[in-house]
Amino acid sequence: MKKFLNEFKEFALKGNVLDLAIGVIIGSAFTAIVTSLTDNFINPILNLVTGAHKGLYSWSEIAGFISSFISAVINFIIIAFVLFLILKGINALLNAKKKNTEEVVEITTKTCPYCKSEIDLEATRCPHCTSEIL
Numbered sequence: 001m002k003k004f005l006n007e008f009k010e011f012a013l014k015g016n017v018l019d020l021a022i023g024v025i026i027g028s029a030f031t032a033i034v035t036s037l038t039d040n041f042i043n044p045i046l047n048l049v050t051g052a053h054k055g056l057y058s059w060s061e062i063a064g065f066i067s068s069f070i071s072a073v074i075n076f077i078i079i080a081f082v083l084f085l086i087l088k089g090i091n092a093l094l095n096a097k098k099k100n101t102e103e104v105v106e107i108t109t110k111t112c113p114y115c116k117s118e119i120d121l122e123a124t125r126c127p128h129c130t131s132e133i134l
């Protein structure tokens with residue numbers, strides 16, 4: 001079960017899956033803006049042209065169209081901002097993980113006290129200046 005969870009975590013944190021999820025969320029949020037644009041700008045104009053709407057639109061109807069469109073845009077901005085924050089958090093986590101593994105790798109070498117070259121941690125003789133290291 002633990003192995004399964006680890007595999008899932010690895011899968012979910014992979015860039016591709018994140019990108020895909022973000023694409024889907026941004027896509028549906030953007031679709032809402034396009035739908036709102038059609039509902040609140042194009043349809044009223046078409047209704048006027050075709051005569052489906054009797055007479056001109058009142059100011060309160062126009063204000064209603066404008067406010068629905070603005071709220072769709074605000075929704076999109078909020079969703080994008082929240083996604084940005086989530087991505088930032090995940091990236092910070094991934095970077096912290098990377099740094100930790102890098103530190104583990106660094107410990108396998110040490111500096112020769114005579115020539116200051118970087119040598120293997122287990123070395124008893126420096127490969128650069130051939131000094132014996134205790």
Ligand SMILES: [Zn+2]
Nearest residue numbers: 112115126129
């Ligand atoms: Zn040396």
